[in-house]
Amino acid sequence: MIPTRFSAAVLLFLSLLLPSLCLGIRSFRIRVVGEDDEFEVPWLRFAEAPDYRNGADCPVSTDGEFGSSCDTSLVHIAMTLDSEYLRGSMAAVHSVLRHASCPEHVFFHFISAEFDPVSPRVLTQLVRSTFPSLNFKVYIFREDAVINLISSSIRQALENPLNYARNYLGDILDRCVERVIYLDSDVIVVDDIRKLWDIPLSGNRVIGAPEYCHANFTKYFTDSFWSDPVLSRVFASRKPCYFNTGVMVMDLERWREGSYRKRIENWMELQRKKRIYDLGSLPPFLLVFGGNVEPVHHRWNQHGLGGDNVRGSCRPLHPGPVSLLHWSGKGKPWVRLDAKKPCTLDSLWEPYDLYRANVQTLGSSSPTSSSTLVGNSGYFL
Secondary structure (H helix, E strand, C coil): CCCHHHHHHHHHHHHHHCHHHHCCEECCEEECCCCCCEEECCCCCEECCCCEECCCCCCCCCCCCCCCCCCCCCEEEEEEECCCCHHHHHHHHHHHHHHCCCHHHEEEEEEEECCCCCCHHHHHHHHHHHCCCCEEEEEEECHHHCHHHCCCCCCHHHHCHHHHHHHHHHHHCCCCCCEEEEECCCEEECCCHHHHHCCCCCCCCCEEECEECCCCHHHHCCHHHHCCCCCHHHHCCCCCCEECCCEEEEEHHHHHHCCHHHHHHHHHHHHHHCCCCCCCCHHHHHHHHCCCCEECCHHHCECCCCCCCCCCCCCCCCCCCCCEEECCCCCCHHHHHHCCCCCCCHHHHHHHCCEHHHHHHHHHCCCCCCCEECCCCCCEC
16 A cells, blocks of 8 residues: 555655646556555556547438447447556557548457456546547456466466457447457557448358467367367368457457357367467367458458467568557557667557657647547446
């Protein structure tokens, strides 16, 4: 527990030392889980984002519930929201709004852990203050739903229960949400998100994502998996390719009807008994959907910019156009920038960073040509 008088003294010192950084920055009083006292956490400071509004060519609401989670005219995006990746999440949201042709027609569904060091209510207040016009809703993810299914992974961060929240979107999100784009917190969108939203899922396909068929698919599973004649037969009638689950278009109606959450859980239960993979939440998705994914252009997931899962070394872009940058892997741009050891491509993430260190540069930000700056607050809990 940090005494209130101590925190007040620290904040007074910081305000005198860094007066220029205190202008236009929001901070909150935080109640730490398990403690009675509240204290202010300086790192929870973000500049208010520009207020992006629709252009004249944007559609009107189809059901009279504009801004609600059930509005079918909106682009629905699901992301996790936690204290560890908060800075990345804020930058990702900012990038989506900045490049959206109709930013008011984007609705964010944030999934927050029940026992995060910063409570879901405080995280909600922070999002609301940073993005006053944002349509969003925060859902609480009860970690006990998955904690007993998680096995050890090659990197400890991949064992975070919130990393498995994507498995439960069909249960967590409102039943009226029939389709959603899932995005990891370490992405930046540099194109109109509606282009991704409009990609059709043909036949009975449940998810769409960029596939990488040149990747060595066998390495995502252990030798014991491939040597088992029963288990390896799961791919007998399919031609699976690797895909990254950090960017997916998901048909939640088909997901619910097909009980895909339970199918994924079945593989996780088997993993607890017999180790068949080493990488967190990805392999169960490959087992269930590999070979039956709607192919999306690679431009929508320039992944791997965070390096591998051990060293997090710098990597270049893949050849071709770019609509979304993804710092999957150990290295995160905000961590490398703060350490003064950035990779070259981290400079592409930095303009979307709303953290206090960049507050003085936000005045020069401008929206895309199809949107204008004004306000219309949306807040749901």
